[in-house]
Amino acid sequence: MALILNEEQKMLKDSANEFLAANAPVEQFRTLRDNNYEAFDTDLWPAIVEMGWTALTIPEEYNGLDFGYVGLGQVLEEMGRNLTKAPLLSSIVLGGTALVHSTNAGLKSKWIPAIMNGTSRIAFAQDEKNYFDPSVIETTAVATANGYQINGTKKMVIDGAGADAYVVVAKTEEGESALFLVEADNKDIAIKTDILLDAGTYATLTFDNVNIANDQRISEPGKGDELLNLVDNAGAICLSAEMMGMIKAAFEQTIAYLQERTQFGKRIGSYQALQHRAAKIFCEIELCKSVVITALQGLDNQAENLDELACLSKSKLGKTLKVVSNEAMQMHGGIGVTDDVNIGFYFKRARVAQRLFGDYNYHLDRYARLNQY
């Protein structure tokens, strides 16, 4: 398959670029933050639903567009460029992927239209430790007379506050990680929210003898680990697409600064010490573009090597975003470390994005494990 966008995908990218520049630029991110860390602009989400972005990866049988992850990735890239705050990653990529690949028809027909229409949103509750590691799930789901009882604590739940339901990963008595849908209004769930470095809201959820019915199980018995792996791959790859947008924006702003800032009577972009560093970043960005589109296509084609593609994209983008955000700060000089300019937002968001779905060391190790060494 050619590693380029087709005409429809290009048009989608262009329209996302225009829409977000007009409706959700970085200045809006600043306003939300200054407004006591408001999670979202309430008008934006209905407008995004209107644009059809929540329907891109939803199959036609649920009136979705079945347009694919390459398309959704283009939207996420543009959101990353603008640091747009919207629950597209949490509700559609994570919640949506889990539901679309579920065999539970009742859950699907209730929740897929609701998240696609924006009337409800879902958050994904997986992490338990300080680091991403899906092999360590201590939350338990014990079978009861007519359902399951869930106990445990979940950290780093993206957009967890205000979600209508959670997709919860818990170990069953059979020892597999299974996915359950738990409605948020359950009185036995305690929620604590943290504002992190990126001014985003993340929840810690404590499940204390939370009882749910049998029909709330998303993954079939014996298929939980596989579904969890797919959702994690989708998360890693789609977040990589968002990071691509951040990398491009931070780099473009830095190049513009190198072209205009004058010191010692010369524009600083004329100094070779800075030129070569900028050129090296350019090369790394060329690599990032290729791995992101390959991985997004892999999601659409259900590629056999999807695990490997997720490792390649998340580690490469993680490493590059770290370099780009650091260099962006350094090359901006003093102004870069002030809150007056936006470049620091990318630096802060970079560190949170690095942590989510595994940092580059995690994926390096995972890649080696996949290849048996």
Added chain:
Amino acid sequence: METTTKTDLEDFRLETRRWLEENCPASMRKPIKDSNDYFWGGRNATFTSEDQKIWFEKMLEKKWIVPYWDTQYGGGGLSKEKNNILTQEMTRLGCRKPIFSFGISMLGPALHKFANEEQKMRFLPEITMGKTWWCQGYSEPNAGSDLAGLQTKAEDKGDHYLVTGSKVWTSYADKADWIFCLVRTDFEAPKHNGISFLLIDMASEGVSTRPIKLISGKSPFCETFFDNVKVPKENLIGTLNEGWSIAKYLLTHERQMIGGVGETDQRRELHDIAKDHLPMKDGKISDAILRSELTMQDMNDKIFEMTIQRIMDEAKTGVNAGALSSFFKYYGTEQNVSRMELMTAITGSDGLIWEGDDKDAMNQARLFCRSKGNTIEGGTSEVQLGIISKRILNLPS
């Protein structure tokens, strides 16, 4: 221009496959080990095996030495699509190129773009018949990265130019028949505006060569000396004093060649090689730091391959990829150098053997030494980064 339908192309693929299977000798389908496995052509052409001769002659008869050049120049006149199919089928069967020729990969494209019709008719058919072994005369002892500072001079003597000076890093100058050369024809003009592109017969009186020995041992590189060499005026390509634009055009092809673009990667992944050499514990390479270094190398190699594919796919849709040749040269060679460094770490004391009975082990140390030239030849990494800064990122001078 012939029009081709999908069925035409499918037929062509099947015919080509059948023809290659019938005509390409089995030994010509084995991977190339070193430069001795190539046929180089030229006036004193020598085949290293009967199969090599058969393969070259079959391809010559088919006009597939340069399948995509026009038939009037001895090419096969194949459309882009058909040429792609031929390449794919040759790759599929592992067929070697029938000849290795700088005439095809470097000079040919420049002649197509800049030579007059008479010159094309004179030089291109000789290339497609494998009769001329071309070498490149660019760098000079005092003009390396600053190539445009070259000083080899060509004086106008009425009916000929008189060439004096020396070139360095001329690959196979001691074996080549002709050299395409950058010479200074105007010493008054700014340095880029006084350069011309001249073709010189290596058999001319006053031309001599001396091989250069590299840290890896012997090498194809030579120094080439011109002592009052008479060169007919009709050997000037393009306009007098405008040779720099030809040089730049040609360098783009060279960079892509060195960066490995368009070559099918048959190298084993590092981790695969590492498993043969390094101690393992619990299914992991015990040296955790080396494990992570070679994983990073493998991952970047893989993503670089994707990038070559992506940029070629973009080029097919009309995006100009020319400016990216510096990226390919820089990244491809840096990757190769770090790969060879890691190979040395992985192979341990075996990888350090310089002379001895084990020919394969011996090769590793020499390949490692040779790789140090990759980030220098064809424009250093620093030169490439400079080009990216100025031409792509538009950073000020």
